[in-house]
Amino acid sequence: MVAELLATPPCAEIHLHIEGTLEPELIFELAARNGIDLPYADLEDLRARYRFTDLQSFLDLYYSNMDVLRTEADFADMTRAYLRRAATAGVRHVEMMMDPQAHLIRGIPLETSVRGVCAVLERSEEEFGISTGLIAAFLRDRPAAEALEVLEELLAMGAPIIAIGLDSAEVGNPPSWFVELYRRAREAGLRTVAHAGEEGPPTYIVEALDLLLVDRIDHGITCLDDPALVERLVRDKIPLTICPLSNVRLQAVESLAQHPLPQMLDHGLNISVNSDDPAYFGGYVDDNFRTVQEVFGLSRAQLARLGEDSIEASFASAGRRAELL
Ligand code: HPA
Numbered sequence: 114m115v116a117e118l119l120a121t122p123p124c125a126e127i128h129l130h131i132e133g134t135l136e137p138e139l140i141f142e143l144a145a146r147n148g149i150d151l152p153y154a155d156l157e158d159l160r161a162r163y164r165f166t167d168l169q170s171f172l173d174l175y176y177s178n179m180d181v182l183r184t185e186a187d188f189a190d191m192t193r194a195y196l197r198r199a200a201t202a203g204v205r206h207v208e209m210m211m212d213p214q215a216h217l218i219r220g221i222p223l224e225t226s227v228r229g230v231c232a233v234l235e236r237s238e239e240e241f242g243i244s245t246g247l248i249a250a251f252l253r254d255r256p257a258a259e260a261l262e263v264l265e266e267l268l269a270m271g272a273p274i275i276a277i278g279l280d281s282a283e284v285g286n287p288p289s290w291f292v293e294l295y296r297r298a299r300e301a302g303l304r305t306v307a308h309a310g311e312e313g314p315p316t317y318i319v320e321a322l323d324l325l326l327v328d329r330i331d332h333g334i335t336c337l338d339d340p341a342l343v344e345r346l347v348r349d350k351i352p353l354t355i356c357p358l359s360n361v362r363l364q365a366v367e368s369l370a371q372h373p374l375p376q377m378l379d380h381g382l383n384i385s386v387n388s389d390d391p392a393y394f395g396g397y398v399d400d401n402f403r404t405v406q407e408v409f410g411l412s413r414a415q416l417a418r419l420g421e422d423s424i425e426a427s428f429a430s431a432g433r434r435a436e437l438l
């Protein structure tokens with residue numbers, strides 16, 4: 114008998130890069146709108162490039178495709194398309210990262226990228242039933258001083274961010290370089306997250322906890338190489354935002370069957386299921402839930418726990434979390 118496929122539980126998506134939701138069709142539409150010549154013959158040619166060998170091979174395409182985002186309307190259209198799709202996936206709350214620094218260094222003012230995204234986020238609860246929070250992610254393969262400057266500018270302009278994050282190429286760019294950035298963010302009343310242990314060693318997770326004092330770890334799958342760290346993450350209830358399809362596509366794990374999600378559940382870690390960059394990795398949060406269900410045959414109780422853990426791990430107000438649980 115084929116096992117019943119259970120529906121995606123009500124959940125919060127708390128590891129999502131809005132620029133990673135830029136679908137090929139929208140890339141072509143925005144390129145046409147902005148008079149940009151794309152280096153791809155057609156949609157099929159672009160899609161053929163979505164085969165990645167590691168994080169960097171993906172980042173090269175991700176940053177290149179961002180070039181079509183030029184105006185507030187472009188950022189707004191991308192954000193609206195994600196929320197529309199996320200609503201059908203069962204997402205009730207999203208905390209999305211954006212990379213304002215990546216746009217700034219290619220000549221797009223902070224006001225343009227931030228206002229474009231925020232104009233849509235402001236209406237999300239009413240329009241899509243999804244509450245939202247915005248996380249400004251900083252590029253760890255750029256100078257820490259530049260990140261700090263951009264954070265100061267975001268604060269000065271009153272950008273409605275709830276947290277900061279750290280993303281881009283991980284190996285060789287340790288959390289320890291960004292202590293001052295995170296200190297400043299905390300001083301400004303922001304929450305903090307950081308990618309750590311996606312491709313990098315468990316020591317990067319320890320650095321993110323000890324030096325950056327983060328509230329959550331993005332990915333963190335390499336924690337399993339360090340049993341003492343796993344124990345600490347369980348004891349201190351540090352949430353890890355897991356992105357199964359992303360890990361497979363970027364070859365951080367060999368196959369879905371080899372993904373450590375079941376061991377993480379067994380250890381009692383707080384983990385959530387997220388899509389990371391859904392336009393690039395083969396699916397949105399419901400696709401991620403469906404895939405882990407198919408491969409691991411998760412029980413109804415395990416699925417419900419994943420949904421609940423995502424809400425508990427979010428930065429939503431206590432009232433909103435109670436509403437969602
Ligand atoms: N990992 C690190 N940096 C990123 C990612 C990711 O999956 N997506 C966008 N920036």
Ligand code: ZN
Binds near residue numbers: 129331
């Ligand atoms: Zn990510």
